[in-house]
Amino acid sequence: MAEAGTPDIRFLLLGRLRAYRGTEEIDLGSPQQRSVVAALLLAHSRSVSMSDLVDALWERPPSSPASVVRTYIWRLRQVLEPDHDRSRPWQVLRSVTGGYELRVDDGQVDWRVFQQRLSQARAARAGGDPAAARLLYDECLSLWHESPLAGVPGPLADSERSVMQSQRLDAMEARLEALVAEGRYAEAATDAAALVEQHPLREALHQLLMQALYRGGRQAEALAVYRKAHRLLDEELGVRPGPGLQALQAEILQARRPATTDAGIVQRKAPVPRQIPHAIADFTGRAQEVERIRDALADHSTEAMPIVLVSGMGGAGKTSLVMHSVQPVLTSYPDGQLYADLRGADGTPADPGAVLASFLRAFGEADAFIPQDLDERSALLRTLLAQRRALIVLDNAADMGQVLPLLPGSPSCAVIITSRNSLATLPVSLRLQLGALPPEEALRLFTRLVGAARVAAEPHVARQVLTACGGLPLAVRIIGSRLAARPDWSMAQLAERLSDEQHRLTELSVDAIAVASSFALGYAQLDEPERRAFRLLALPAQSGFSTATAATLLTELEDTVRPMLERLVNAGLLESPAWDRYRYHDLVLLFAQRLATDTDAPEERHAALGRLLDLHLFTASGAYHLLRPGHTVPRTAAPSPLGGPRFKDEDAVLAWVSSTLNDILRLLLQTAGTHTDRAATLLLMLDAVLMNAHRWHEVVPVATVVAEAAASRGDARAEGRARYMLAGALTQVSRLDEARVQTQRALELAELAGDEDVHGMTLNVHGIIVGYADPAGAVGHHLQAASIARRRGNTSLEALALGNMVQTKLRMGVVDDETATASQRQLRLHHDNGDRYGEAFGLYRHGQVLLAQGKPYDAIEAHLRTLSLLDEGEQDFVQAGAHIRLSETYLHVGDTELALQHAEQGLALSRKVRHDHLASLALSALGDVLAATNRKEQARLHWQRALDDLRRLGYDAAADRVATRLTDSAAVE
Known part of the structure; x- marks a missing residue:
């Protein structure tokens, strides 16, 4: 019955989505509107949020999806409750916090009725009443008409449709099981044969057909079904039949075996093998792994046999862990404990047929009755173990083909396997990947x-x-x-x-034991292309690499390289910590590097590192072009013949920087002396991304090494580029005196080499550095840089130089027509270039100009626009500066609460990016706000900290301004 006060409406999901009031069908509207109904019904009277409804309806939502959904809800309410009293809440389709719910009883939805009947049928089958179960299965299957949710579009309907169809097939299988249990073998065989034709790769259906035929006395036909299934699975999927099918085949074969004993001969009791080796006495650590293995081997709560796989590189201690872990649980397996070293690591893997024969002999099977065929040996082992509690340890497994024939089928047994190979397709109850010890x-x-x-x-x-x-x-x-x-x-x-x-x-x-020997076993199993890959991929100083990086180093296609890398993982010579990420263990890396030195010519190793530099150079120049559109310096980077990743937006660049910058900096240190020019140019191409990542502290030592290497080779162009980057890094970490020396040398070198872009860029940085001591001179440097940029058509550099000129004049307290014009032009250039980051920085400067012009509210708007252009984590040092200027401007208009908030945010961001100069400005701004709110002692503490930092950093003019505040504050008291 429907809920009191709710219209008696029935919904049909098992076919075309329909709704009925009595015998009258309700028009549910358009396909998308029906998707709303489906999403609400599938929630089982639970509320569905607006965002979930949007996700259910569209892969790519329209511009205002919420308003579209609300329209659908309004229309549905009209047809579901046409006589609704508007003074009362809706009864069927209700609004709840954050979303909607469709309130109907389970009996009003055919899908829920199906699930109820299915649950009742399973309970009847579990209670030993197959006839009652079969009738209930018939009843729930009769509710189906065609494909469920037919005519309903959307991601949710697509995913739920497959779930519903899968449950229907489960019910059909369960009905067949009930028929077999009732003894209605002929009917079961007929129905099972029809389903096998429709679902030829579903092993359970083949097994039910075999059972129906076998129990009905048709053993030959049952074995023919097994052979057909075996051939089909091998051809389509490259796998053998699962344990269930194999055990049933073994049972049929065993039933057909002739008696083997002569009358009057007393049978000996079958032996009980105890083959597990002892554990080492000093096993240490791995407590969590030991507990998980023991729990898995002791768990027989399901119908599945426990299978534990321990994989990892050579020397990780897989065998020691297993032998230590199994000792306390051996008594749980009194009917047999088997062990085999499958020799998967030494290049001479054991034949699974021979291993099976040894297992069968261990249980007393005579050689005369051990089948020659591998599958029949496997089936016989499963038969012998069908009612026994036995443990099998398979050590050093090579691959799936070696392991699968050795698996018993009974859930009373258990198997534990060690392998360097991950055996990814093996169905296991516990998979452990052993790495280094903590x-x-x-x-x-x-x-x-x-x-x-x-x-x-x-x-x-x-x-x-x-x-x-x-x-x-x-x-x-x-x-x-x-x-x-x-x-x-x-x-x-x-x-x-x-x-x-x-x-x-x-x-x-x-x-006779050596770590290198353990690695050599895996290396010996590789073919020559894989060995070359193993050696060359170890050359770069990098924490890890992707398939694309490997393809570049090896001059191969990614589709060729990917299986090589997986083979190296399977051999225990590489680790794969994440999708498409590979790395060496430190000792394996040394082994591979030694092999490369001994095997590969110096020219090949040199060329491989050069190809990797080219890849990063191509990628970094693309990132530079995206982050600083209008800049001409990326044109100086020669394109990589191999290509590389291209970025669709800033987020993609940031992700690349996050994952790759550490490795690029290591590679620059490694190649500075051998590939000097490319290393210097790659360093230069990092300029734009580093302004966002703000990891200048790490750049200083790298740029120093590249600059010195270029100087020793007499390469003026490379040295000038490296010293420009070194100067910029030193400036960002507030080491101004050192930075000034570097820019002066970089200017000489860039002019000598005719490197005009870098000459202009260095003039711009040089102006920033000298601006604190010689602001008038700094203005000249910035204007000269802007002039060079205009001549080169470098609109990005022109905007940056004009912006820095504006910043210098602001520090001088000069906001004249030239300043205002330059500020407007730098902002317009960034905007015309489509440079979001540059525009944000330009607005930061322009806001200061507006405040100096006596337009505080316009200044606030400019700084808020700066923040609105940047997402969280983007250009944090610019965002820090904007917060500090907002604090100053809000204090100027008397809003101390907002001034305090922005000063605190500016300080937090400055410290996050380790920008000491900005942090000192934030401390000064905090002091100003605290003083304005009559917290003078706290204000003085903040001013004093700002003063100490500014003096230490060499920003004397700013320090003098803070010192004046301290003096004035003391004088007032």
């Missing part, structure tokens, strides 16, 4: 090996040793064993030898 666990293992007293005597040295081991358990164990066997050795001397990367792998060996 530092504290590595220290505990090391301490157990060498003794607590020795570690306590040199704790810092011990940590240096462990850092060199990279947390790899095999490395820790080797170095710990060497020290333990030589109590007179100095740990400090060993740490010093390990710090030398060229000798580290040599030191990590003891007796």
